[in-house]
Amino acid sequence: AQSVTQLDSQVPVFEEAPVELRCNYSSSVSVYLFWYVQYPNQGLQLLLKYLSGSTLVESINGFEAEFNKSQTSFHLRKPSVHISDTAEYFCAVTLEGKLQFGAGTQVVVTP
């Protein structure tokens, strides 16, 4: 059974439109949560992380994610996307000491 679920495999979006990428995980204990971004032919880069404290975390390039403990979710949002945001986005959760990745969501931004 998959422990980290990204509900959308691909999300097409127009430039300057908002986008939301959904991530749910299955765990009853405290976890650490991450979003990584992968540009074509590159490795994964950390986008943002939730460790503790404020449930809303932000990245330097306008993305934000909110940790919802009751819904075991960590959805990623951006109010206005750019062409350069075209990439694959991975949600990852530390479960039982290991980092578990979701299947990824491909975001395609078009003019």
Add this chain to the structure above:
Amino acid sequence: NAGVTQTPKFRVLKTGQSMTLLCAQDMNHEYMYWYRQDPGMGLRLIHYSVGEGTTAKGEVPDGYNVSRLKKQNFLLGLESAAPSQTSVYFCASSYGQENQPQHFGDGTRLSIL
């Protein structure tokens, strides 16, 4: 500061051949990891190491071996390559604690014919 470096970047093998993928990090990280990435499956952990001289199995270890003789290097070996091992392989490293992010290399694209 190169971060995590993987070699080679591309390789084509015939079934039954062997090869070694090399990962080097210059961040003095204790933990190192090998993942494979396949379409629609995210990243799956093959093996990992929590320090020099140690290795442990991940989620999909069969058909692979690893070694961590030096803290900065983590080698992934395929003794007898199979078409099912066609994938993109990523190495990562981290300071080790669960709340620390992992730093990834750019990947090795491996095709087994």
